[in-house]
Amino acid sequence: MRQFFITAAIGVLTSVAFLSPCLAQSQDTYSRDDDEDEEEESGGGGGGSSGYSTGGGWSTYGDTGGDYIFVPDSSGNGRGVVISPPQTADRDVASAQSGAGEGRATRIFAGPGMFPPEHFAAYAIVAFKSRPLPSDRDRFVSICQGYVAAILAYTEVEVPLDQQLVTVWPVSHDYVAVAAMSESGLTGCDKAVDEYGLATSLAALEDARAALDADDIETLQDRRGPFVLAWSPTHQKGAQDALILRMDLSGVETAIQAREKFEAWRDEIEAKQDLWIDGWKEDTLSDTIGNWADRWGNEILSFLGKD
Amino acid sequence: MEWLSYGAWGAFGLLVGIGLVTYASPDTRAGVGLLLVICLALSLIARGVWGWATARPEKEQADKDEG
Numbered sequence: 603m604r605q606f607f608i609t610a611a612i613g614v615l616t617s618v619a620f621l622s623p624c625l626a627q628s629q630d631t632y633s634r635d636d637d638e639d640e641e642e643e644s645g646g647g648g649g650g651s652s653g654y655s656t657g658g659g660w661s662t663y664g665d666t667g668g669d670y671i672f673v674p675d676s677s678g679n680g681r682g683v684v685i686s687p688p689q690t691a692d693r694d695v696a697s698a699q700s701g702a703g704e705g706r707a708t709r710i711f712a713g714p715g716m717f718p719p720e721h722f723a724a725y726a727i728v729a730f731k732s733r734p735l736p737s738d739r740d741r742f743v744s745i746c747q748g749y750v751a752a753i754l755a756y757t758e759v760e761v762p763l764d765q766q767l768v769t770v771w772p773v774s775h776d777y778v779a780v781a782a783m784s785e786s787g788l789t790g791c792d793k794a795v796d797e798y799g800l801a802t803s804l805a806a807l808e809d810a811r812a813a814l815d816a817d818d819i820e821t822l823q824d825r826r827g828p829f830v831l832a833w834s835p836t837h838q839k840g841a842q843d844a845l846i847l848r849m850d851l852s853g854v855e856t857a858i859q860a861r862e863k864f865e866a867w868r869d870e871i872e873a874k875q876d877l878w879i880d881g882w883k884e885d886t887l888s889d890t891i892g893n894w895a896d897r898w899g900n901e902i903l904s905f906l907g908k909d
Numbered sequence: 910m911e912w913l914s915y916g917a918w919g920a921f922g923l924l925v926g927i928g929l930v931t932y933a934s935p936d937t938r939a940g941v942g943l944l945l946v947i948c949l950a951l952s953l954i955a956r957g958v959w960g961w962a963t964a965r966p967e968k969e970q971a972d973k974d975e976g
Contacts, residue, residue, distance in 0.1 A: 892940065896940040899939030
C-alpha cells in the first residue's frame with residue numbers, strides 16, 4: 603500500500619513536471635498583472651480585481667486624421683454614409699468622460715481611410731503579424747468568427763459612437779470594410795481575412811514595441827499572435843512608457859476559443875472603463891492547457907499515428 | 910503480475926487524464942486525445958521508472974549473494 607502511494611506521488615510529480623512549461627509560460631505572461639494587483643491593493647484604482655492600474659481611461663486612439671467613418675447601407679451595395687465626428691473641441695477629454703461607465707464594447711471592420719476612428723470613445727485593434735496563408739487561413743477565419751460572435755457591431759447598439767469602445771479588425775480597403783460590415787458574420791469574415799489590413803496591424807505592433815519592456819517585446823516577437831492592443835491614453839500610441847491594454851490570442855485555435863477570449867475582452871473593457879491595465883489580459887491555466895492541446899493535438903497524434 | 914501493475918497504472922493515468930480534460934476543456938477531439946495520451950504515457954513511464962528503480966537494488970543484492 604505504501605509503495606502504491608509512493609508510486610502515485612511519482613506519477614503526479616512527473617505529470618506536473620511535464621506541464622510545467624505551460625505553467626511557467628502562464629505565470630511569466632501575467633507576472634506584470636500580479637505586480638499591478640499589489641499596486642491596486644495599496645490604494646490605486648477603484649474596484650478592479652486584477653491587473654489594473656489607474657491613470658486615464660479609454661480615449662481616442664491616435665491623434666491625427668480620421669475625420670469620418672463609413673456606416674454601410676443596409677442594402678449591402680457597398681456604399682456607406684459618412685458620419686461626422688463629435689462636435690467637441692477636445693475629443694480626448696470628452697471621450698474619457700463619456701467612456702467612464704457608460705460605454706459599450708463594439709466592433710468594426712475598418713479600412714485605412716477609416717483610421718483612426720476618433721469619434722469612438724476608444725478603440726483597440728486586432729493585430730496579426732502577417733496575412734493568412736492557405737495553411738492557416740482557417741485559423742484567421744475562426745478568430746474572426748469568434749470576434750463577430752462575441753462583440754456587437756457598432757450599428758447594433760443604441761448608444762452614441764462616442765460612448766462605444768470599439769475593437770477594430772483592420773482591412774486593406776475601405777470598401778472591403780463596408781462590404782464586410784454589411785454582410786453576416788461568417789461571410790463578412792471571409793472578406794475581412796482575405797483583405798486583412800496588415801499595414802495598420804504592423805504599425806500598431808511597432809507602436810506597442812516602443813512602449814513595452816524587453817520581456818513583453820520578446821513575447822510579441824516570439825508568439826504568433828494575434829494580439830489585441832489598446833493604448834492609454836490613446837494619444838500616447840507610439841510613445842514610450844504608454845500603458846497598453848493587450849490580449850494575446852496566440853493559443854487560440856478554434857472559433858469557440860476565440861469567442862471566449864473576445865467575450866472576456868468585451869466584459870473587461872465594459873466593466874473597467876475608467877481603469878487601465880498595464881499588462882496582458884489575464885488568462886487561466888485551464889485555458890492555457892486547453893489551447894495548447896487544441897493547437898498541437900492534431901500534429902502530435904498524427905505523428906504518433908504514422909509510427 | 911507485472912502487466913497487471915502496468916494496467917493499473919495506465920488506468921490511473923487515464924483517470925488523471927479525464928480529470929485534466931474536464932479541467933482544461935479542449936475544444937477539439939485531437940486536444941482531448943492528446944491530453945489522455947500524455948497522461949497515459951506518463952503513468953506508464955512512471956511505473957517503468959519505479960519498477961526499474963526498485964528492482965535494481967534487489968538484483969544487485971542477488972548478484973552479490975551469488976558472487
